[in-house]
Amino acid sequence: MQRQNSEKQIKLIPLKAEHIDRVYEIEKLSYSNPWTKFGFLSETRNPFSLPFVLVKGEEIIGYIVLWDYGESLHIANITVHPDYRRRGYGHFMIDFARGKARELGKKMVTLEVRESNTPARKLYEKEGFEAIGTIKGYYPDNRENAVIYRLKLED
């Protein structure tokens, strides 16, 4: 299961245990409260999780973790290495999630994001997600609010 962009050197492939050191390196560069290596390993063993790494040439430059949640495909993690941001890879992974959701017969793609995370919120809004609610104090490290986004898929 893989999808390639038009340049042919970018692809998403299923996350495997041997990818986790690099994924964790990117995770630490990207979040104040990173997932652990064990957390990523658990995703590879969870039957409801679809974790993928974004590979450019031979290098892992990002990843996306999708959860199969009833009527929704939930984006649990989407991350691009800081050196590769603003080049369309976030869009590429959202597009992949949208395609996967359709393949699985889902009605929507959902996610939650820190209220202060402007880059991610701009990306989601550009992709057609709508903010449908807020969870107060959702993030335990600083009690920041989460904004819930939903992308409805047409029939």
Ligand SMILES: CC(C)(COP(=O)(O)OP(=O)(O)OC[C@H]1O[C@@H](n2cnc3c(N)ncnc32)[C@H](O)[C@@H]1OP(=O)(O)O)[C@@H](O)C(=O)NCCC(=O)NCCS
């Ligand atoms: C959010 C993230 C995945 C976006 O990835 P990306 O590859 O940089 O996104 P893209 O290049 O596809 O950007 C697509 C659009 O999103 C918006 N966008 C992305 N980053 C932005 C920023 N820093 N400021 C404003 N708008 C931004 C823009 O509209 C952009 O289009 P443009 O470049 O033509 O203006 C990336 O910033 C990231 O990994 N952040 C850290 C991890 C994170 O916060 N993940 C989300 C957790 S919910």
